[in-house]
Amino acid sequence: MHSPVIQGSRRYLRPDAVARIARLELRARSVVEGVLAGLHKSPYKGQSVEFLQHREYVRGDDLRRVDWKVWGRQDRLTVKEFEEETSLRLSLVVDGSGSMDYLAAAGRRPTKYDQAATLAASLAWLALSHGDAVGCGVFDERLRGNVPARTRRSQLGEICEVLEAPRNAGESDFQPVFRRLAETLPRRGMVIIVSDLLGDREGILRGLRLLAKRGHDLAILHVMDDDELDFPFEGPTRFDGLELPAELACNPRALRAGYLEALEAFLADVRRRAGQVRADYTLVRTSEPPEAALVRFLARRTRHTPRAV
Numbered sequence: 001m002h003s004p005v006i007q008g009s010r011r012y013l014r015p016d017a018v019a020r021i022a023r024l025e026l027r028a029r030s031v032v033e034g035v036l037a038g039l040h041k042s043p044y045k046g047q048s049v050e051f052l053q054h055r056e057y058v059r060g061d062d063l064r065r066v067d068w069k070v071w072g073r074q075d076r077l078t079v080k081e082f083e084e085e086t087s088l089r090l091s092l093v094v095d096g097s098g099s100m101d102y103l104a105a106a107g108r109r110p111t112k113y114d115q116a117a118t119l120a121a122s123l124a125w126l127a128l129s130h131g132d133a134v135g136c137g138v139f140d141e142r143l144r145g146n147v148p149a150r151t152r153r154s155q156l157g158e159i160c161e162v163l164e165a166p167r168n169a170g171e172s173d174f175q176p177v178f179r180r181l182a183e184t185l186p187r188r189g190m191v192i193i194v195s196d197l198l199g200d201r202e203g204i205l206r207g208l209r210l211l212a213k214r215g216h217d218l219a220i221l222h223v224m225d226d227d228e229l230d231f232p233f234e235g236p237t238r239f240d241g242l243e244l245p246a247e248l249a250c251n252p253r254a255l256r257a258g259y260l261e262a263l264e265a266f267l268a269d270v271r272r273r274a275g276q277v278r279a280d281y282t283l284v285r286t287s288e289p290p291e292a293a294l295v296r297f298l299a300r301r302t303r304h305t306p307r308a309v
Contacts, residue, residue, distance in 0.1 A: 012114070012121040012163050013156070017291035055079055058213075088132040089149050089189030091216075092120045093181065094163065095223075096138040096145075097172035099198045102225050109286040112223045116194040117163040118290045119221055123192060124159045126298075133189075136162055141173035143180055149189070172199040178207025188215035196223055197270055208277045218279035221297065222270065225286045231259050 057066060057077035070078045100113035110118070120136060127134045128151065135149030136159040145162035147155070172195070181191065191211055197204060197220070211218055226232075267283070274281040280301060284293040 011160075012117040013125060013160060014118055014122065014290065016289070017118060017122040017294065018125055088127065088130070089185075089187065090123070090127045090132055090134045091149060091181065091185060091189060091191045092123060092134065092136040092159075093177070093191060093193045093195075094120050094136065094138045095140075095172055095193075095195030095197075096167040096169060097140040097199075098169040099172070099196055100223075101169060102228070104225060104227055104286070109226065112196050112225055112286055113167075115284065115286045115290060116221070116223045119223070119284070119294060120192075120194055121156075121160055121163060122290060122294055124156055128156055134159065137181075138162055138165075138167065139172070139177045140168055140170040141176075143177050144168065173203065174199050175203035175207040178204075179210055182207075182210040182214050182216075185214070185216070188217075190217045190219070192219045192221065194221045194223060196228075201269060201273065205273045205276065208273070208279060212277040212279070218274075218277060219297070219301075220270075220274055220279050220281050221293070222281065222283045223286065224283065229263065229285065231256050231263075 055078065057079050065079045067078050067080050070076065094113075094116050096113060100116065101111050103111050109115075124134045124136060131151060133149040133151045134155060135147050137143050137146035144167070145165050147158045147162050174195075185191075208218060271281050280297075282293070282297045282300075284290075
């Protein structure tokens with residue numbers, strides 16, 4: 001295992017997080033089977049001589065892999081698949097919208113964006129240390145900073161620079177961002193979305209379906225602040241919108257029961273939508289040490305049997 005090069009100040013790459021997760025293997029179900037010296041056995045396209053199977057052609061497949069003999073005999077398009085040894089291709093997609101900047105009173109916890117960026121940087125370090133290709137993008141209503149997946153030694157530094165760059169922090173718009181990813185990612189891999197998922201939930205689902213249809217293994221790290229999950233407010237409080245020019249002054253005690261009921265419905269709906277596209281879902285609090293959240297996420301994935309998408 002080699003260690004990626006870290007250059008300069010790396011705000012989001014915490015040594016404690018790295019130390020806890022370094023022993024764990026990031027295994028993408030449906031994309032890879034096992035990990036050996038940074039190489040992953042994949043049932044997908046390659047140039048090996050070992051033929052695996054035919055499957056129906058889908059839009060976007062490489063026409064060079066179409067079996068024209070089958071087409072001539074059966075008048076249907078099929079694609080040849082081979083078994084190859086290949087590195088995992090990981091794409092980290094981090095929500096940089098305004099709602100991610102929520103800061104608890106007196107700064108007791110990191111912002112949701114700080115937590116999300118720390119999780120992304122730590123996952124990048126882990127995957128790169130196994131010799132895998134890693135890319136990272138930050139989005140709001142569109143994908144802004146973006147580093148294509150590579151394995152080179154300078155990759156971690158470039159990813160951290162994107163995560164640390166000043167953000168526009170506008171509103172989030174998931175569907176066009178996920179559509180662009182589905183159209184531009186060159187081949188199947190693992191896509192990890194780190195977000196508070198505050199936005200158009202139908203758009204989120206449609207975007208996730210596009211990625212799943214392309215064969216990507218999906219995972220969601222749902223980052224929320226403790227205030228959002230527990231609603232601990234007492235006395236007269238003013239709530240300011242982070243993405244919309246709106247504010248609400250109220251007695252939070254009168255709202256607490258209704259808010260928590262709506263929150264539970266929101267979380268249940270998010271989990272249901274993740275399940276519809278077979279995306280791994282993990283809820284992460286801003287108060288939770290990032291290394292603990294990553295150990296929980298990765299340990300569960302390594303226990304699961306690889307599945308076909």
